[in-house]
Amino acid sequence: MSLLDMDERLLDLASLIDLVYSPIMDVKEFPEGVDITLVEGAVANEDNARMLRLVRERTDVLVAFGDCAVAGNVTALRNPIANPLPVLQRSYGPDPSRMPGLHTPDAEVPPLVTKVENLRALVRVDYYLPGCPPSADLIFFVLSELVAGRTLNLQSRATLG
Amino acid sequence: MSVTTLTINGRLVSAAEGASILDVAREHDIHIPTLCHLDGLSEHGACRLCLVEVAGSSKLQAACMTKAVEGMVVTTDSERLRTYRRQIVELLLAERNHVCSVCVANRACELQDLAVSMGLHHVRYEPQAPQLAMDASHPRWIIDHNRCVLCTRCVRVCDEIEGAHTWDVMGRGRQTLVISDMNEPWGDSASCTSCGKCVRVCPTGALFEKGAVATNKDPHFVTYLRMAREQKLWNR
Amino acid sequence: MIVDDIAAVRDREHAARAAQKARIAVCSAAGCLSTGGSAVKDALTAAVAEQGAGTDVRVLGTGCLGLCHAGPLVRVDAQDAAPAMFEHVTPALAVAIVSGVVGGALPAEQRCDLTQPFFTRQHRIVTSDAGVVDAERIEDYLAANGYAALEKVLTEMRPEEVVREISASGLRGRGGAGYPTGLKWSTVAKAQGPGKFVVCNADEGDPGAFMDRSVLEGDPHRVLEGMAIAAFAVGAEQGYIYVRGEYPLAITRLKTAIRQAERMQLLGHRILDTQFNFRIDIRIGAGAFVCGEETALISSIEGKRGTPRPRPPFPAEAGLWGRPTLINNVETYANIAPIILAGGSRFATLGTEHSKGTKVFALAGRIVNTGLVEVPMGIPLREIIYDIGGGIPDGRTFKAAQTGGPSGGCIPAAHLDLPVDYEALAGIGSIMGSGGLIVMDETSCMVDVARYFMEFCRDESCGKCIPCRAGTVQMHEILLKMTRGTADERDLGLLEQLAELVTRTSLCGLGQTAANPVMSTLHHFREEYMAHIRDKVCPAGVCPMHAEDRP
């Protein structure tokens, strides 16, 4: 949503980039040879981990986008409860029949990982863009810099939270 | 009063006798980051953010606790010091559950401000995610140990300014915890006068008012109180 | 009592001894007591009584006889024969020993060879009274010329002369940092004002170290005498001994010794009938490692939380309750009386250029003779380990020696010929420390050793300053990952950066030295780290090398 807050500046960017993959696009497979990928969210289940590794493999510049990707943030709040079962029980109650597919994961519902991790814990991250959410100005700045092929230096522009 | 002359970052500056390097630097608009220091309270020397280089000494010195001495040559900013300071803030962020986005002190937090000023955008250390309890037994305030950086400002303001000594520190290492009275619920404390000073000096969201966002933080009232008491002046 | 009375006590003791046929010394340090030493002592005493040898044979409980792994140890000094020592003594053997003493022929079994290098290569100054003095009798200590140094100081010397003598000896603090003792004394002596204090640091917190304990248990008067001389030299009237609560025997013996010395006017008011007053009280610590750090120790004695504060001001300027305070280690004080009696320059002939005298080490780990040894400074490490220590057992090979405990480092085989002195050890990334010496063979993993010491520092950090409190947690986290085969090279980089941070920015010595075991093993055994990180194998076969669920 913060992306959209960039308003008309989106149009400037649109002329410079070629959007090849996004949750709101109907593309099944993450393409190869991507220049820049903004990855949002932390790694909370096994599918997230698989996807992240794939993205890393196929991307030149990987940006951890937002506090969850950068630091785990709210997603990682469950870590002190550790092992997924108590986490699920905390949300759905003690009765396993009330969490079909969650308690016994299948292809549709990937198993939760024991510990939610930020992106850095699994792959090399090129840039960190903190914020919950990151401000539109900041996103615009980052994208403009990266599209122009410059090395990103956020200095004191960004803040966690 | 005699005057001391010393060099800070290549600038010749003068200081009142007995002043700390931090005092002198601030007087001359030279910024040194701090966390445990608070004007009006005794020095604690524990956060290590104010460490500076002093020529002729191989050890870094805490600016808040080191007296300015005639002829001293001080460097408050260098690549090495910046790296250390950033690492220290990074360590704090990994130590407890500093989830800024869901913290009452978001955007009103000295820890967050330090991270911003140091250009710290992510933490490389393993988040410890300890499971620490909150104490909401006091009618007006809450202590959330998950946000505490153990600066002991609350302990010192309560002891030195309010004279109640409700707060103290228990345990050691990563088990260190701020406690009220003999580790009893804050709400049951017989010594707490409910003055709220601790809440106002707390640099983070560890001490906060129920139902409010942490806008009532105003640690600088301590200087005013001290001065007013010493000079018997009570109009702000 | 005055000097003449003390001399009379000495004479009586000497006369009694001359009349005795033999003295049987049982090691009564905690090590031998734990293997049945007190039953042996009881058996000896009973056998002596039973065989009616009460006036001829004296049984005494003494300080550590050294060869701890062979305890309980019993030493026999007969009037007309060379000394003999027995190992692994049982109450039955004790009876046989007494019969032997009475009958003139000692049992042949379980004899300890007193001509082996373990005994002959040692140089005993601090531990010279072990085997000779009964730790619970002041008369024994007096007979061994005890309190003669105090007498000399009080009757013949001025305080400045005492300080000068200690400076001339070149003695350096045995508590770890090796600060010149004479310099420290002169700072305190020069400090203005009344109400100075003398403190003995008997907190001994290094894991596996027991040098100070054995001195306190075996020769408590030696420490009291050293403190009294120090008090005279710096102008103090009150002393404290800060002992850890885990040393109940040392505490009991110290209490006894203080009572005895007070009764003989060797402590308290008008000592030896001079103008000099000096009282010693005991303060018991709760076993926090950090309370051995001098500013934390002061805070603890004052009844506050035992956390360090930045120095300066040093305790010598502003210590206990803000007064100038002299703090020295147990072994440092135990060296004082011998220095005064022999003269500083005589003491200084022993050792190397900047490290004088002897050092007591507690040998532990993969070494044949585990126990307590006292060696001259400058002795090559090889000699301690192979000659005195008897080498590595089970046909294995030496890998490293760890000195200085959690603040020290590992010395690899390439440096075995290093002379043991402060500068040489520091030069290769270790420290002399307080005297723990742990020997490791190829079955030890250096990454795991570093992890072990980091765990210790993490748990013992007082929690005051951020770099130490949180930095040790993260360093341990990374080392743990290495031992589980889940660390990568980024982690190694982080570890090295953290080691620098914690060393440079921590408030006190605990944090400032906490990374030493990591840095020294990284320096000398880097390939072992790389094996864990790159190849995911532990060459020593110690580490699990697989991820385990967090506890």
Ligand SMILES: Cc1cc2nc3c(=O)[nH]c(=O)nc-3n(C[C@H](O)[C@H](O)[C@H](O)COP(=O)(O)O)c2cc1C
């Ligand atoms: C963490 C830490 C623990 C220490 N523990 C001891 C100890 O157990 N015994 C001791 O004598 N010195 C210990 N020291 C050293 C003391 O701070 C102090 O330097 C010493 O007692 C001075 O005596 P010395 O000059 O005779 O060595 C420790 C230092 C640190 C930093």
Ligand code: SF4
């Ligand atoms: S509660 Fe706040 S003021 Fe008190 S020690 Fe923690 S962070 Fe500091």
Ligand code: SF4
């Ligand atoms: S270095 Fe460690 S032990 Fe020393 S003050 Fe800091 S936290 Fe406490």
Ligand code: FES
């Ligand atoms: S401000 Fe000086 S150490 Fe914290």
